Amino acid sequence: MSEHTTTVQVRWGDVDAAGIVFYPRFFEWYDLGCEALFASLGLAWPEAFPKYEIVGVPIVESGSRFTSPARYGDVLTIRSRVAWVRDKTFRVEHEISVGSRLCATGFEVRAWVARPASPGEQLHAKPIPVDVAKRLTGA
Numbered sequence: 362m363s364e365h366t367t368t369v370q371v372r373w374g375d376v377d378a379a380g381i382v383f384y385p386r387f388f389e390w391y392d393l394g395c396e397a398l399f400a401s402l403g404l405a406w407p408e409a410f411p412k413y414e415i416v417g418v419p420i421v422e423s424g425s426r427f428t429s430p431a432r433y434g435d436v437l438t439i440r441s442r443v444a445w446v447r448d449k450t451f452r453v454e455h456e457i458s459v460g461s462r463l464c465a466t467g468f469e470v471r472a473w474v475a476r477p478a479s480p481g482e483q484l485h486a487k488p489i490p491v492d493v494a495k496r497l498t499g500a
């Protein structure tokens with residue numbers, strides 16, 4: 362399965378009054394990790410979404426486990442890897458750490474969502490193209 366690592370520095374606006382990262386920021390960093398993973402596979406979202414006629418890859422399920430705090434100024438390593446790819450959905454798992462200290466683990470299940478054919482049409486998932494699935498699985 363495909364994997365990518367990126368880094369981000371914790372900014373002042375990411376922390377609460379105690380100087381600890383406010384937990385929703387981890388979900389933003391999981392999203393950043395997923396987007397960076399796609400870009401590393403030659404599937405940068407600004408180009409891939411129109412090419413494959415999708416509105417995007419929205420999250421349909423997510424979760425996180427927090428094991429150690431991250432603080433203002435920390436440089437975080439976001440390791441993202443594809444866990445599985447199904448017909449219309451895929452799962453990306455993330456680890457966020459400061460050096461060797463694990464701060465959080467999380468996951469996202471995302472759907473491959475078609476661009477509506479006409480205004481007002483409901484969004485719906487469609488099959489992930491074979492070439493995309495191969496990149497995601499590393500095949």
